Amino acid sequence: MGRVLVTGMGMISAIGNNVAENHQSLRSGRSGIGRVSFFESLYASQLPFGEVKLSNDALKKLQQLESAAGYTRTCLLADKAFTEAIADAALTPGQLSSLDTALISASTVGGMCLTDQLYEDANHKSEGSEYLESYGCSAHTLKLVKRYRIKGFTDTINTACSSSANAIMLGARLIRSGRLKRAIVGGVDSLAKYTVNGFNALKILSESPCKPFDINRDGLNLGEGAGYLVLEAEELAVGKKVYAEIAGFGNANDAHHPSAMSDEATGAIRCMREAIRSAGIETGQIGYVNAHGTGTQNNDQVEFFGMGELFGKMPPYSSTKSFTGHTLGAAGAVEAIFSILGIVHSELFPSLNIHEPINGDNAPVSQWQDGYPLNYVLSNSFGFGGNCTSLVFAGVN
Structure with a gap:
């Protein structure tokens, strides 16, 4: 059973339109949470969000999709991160179409980001828009399959906030078992009235930038983004750039x-x-935990308790959702990339907005630190219904 290696990464979030921009924002402590420019909602002027700083038209132009029909914002964000990941791994069209290559993506809102248009179409209040086939959770996956001629195994996972972490896990398991040689894994979600109204009904949206693991935390900020990783069997990665295992x-x-x-x-x-x-x-070999850390009372208390029970003496930990907001189905992949960046560059990224830590003796990392060698990083993604997933990333020699 060979190793599963990460040979490509791509992402877009509120703190950057690619991996390099995201990394620089993490280093400089620059949050992307604030007032929105493109998301239309009753709450747009009332609550902060982690919005990607590109309009749909700008995304279409960037991805050369101006004439393409049925691309929701979810589809556009996915396409942007996907193309960066496959270019980073230098995958050829033939490799993308190989039956040994899988695409496993994730989303929670899918095409329901067009909540108003969905209502019009579903209730026959329109003549039928171009998005009739784009509302499902897997619509973005099908767009990627068609555009990049992917012929191997494909799947779309929705396990709430652990969705893309589970996509990474499934891809790794399929490669480990010998069923695949390569898997492009990750997830995407965009801001939507559907999710904003739902989280608001639960009374867990904060009116200020979230403060995970702070005593005075009062909720989360919803964000949007996409992240994809190219996983390859060890024998395929010979001579290639490798980020982590x-x-x-x-x-x-x-x-x-x-x-x-x-x-x-x-x-x-x-x-x-x-x-x-x-x-x-x-x-004891875990050097850092990228915590799920939503900023809600329940999650942070439970996660902190769980880490204490497991580790005893807790390793450094933080929540990068204080930069991006909670990107839901994309969170596992976005935070996997952040975890890998920490390993590659020997860095710890902070939790922002910490004034009174949940526990003074085991406070989260509050400042960016470099020169901090990391061999193993644990990344947590916990979903509604209790669907909990953890991933361990390892440095490579």
């Missing part, structure tokens, strides 16, 4: 509540422990 993964479900985690952190502890075990390492 997908060393371990774990998934568990505490089935405690539709929108909250159990106070005992049952699923969180189990998936973290399984990820570390499958990586073949000890808990």
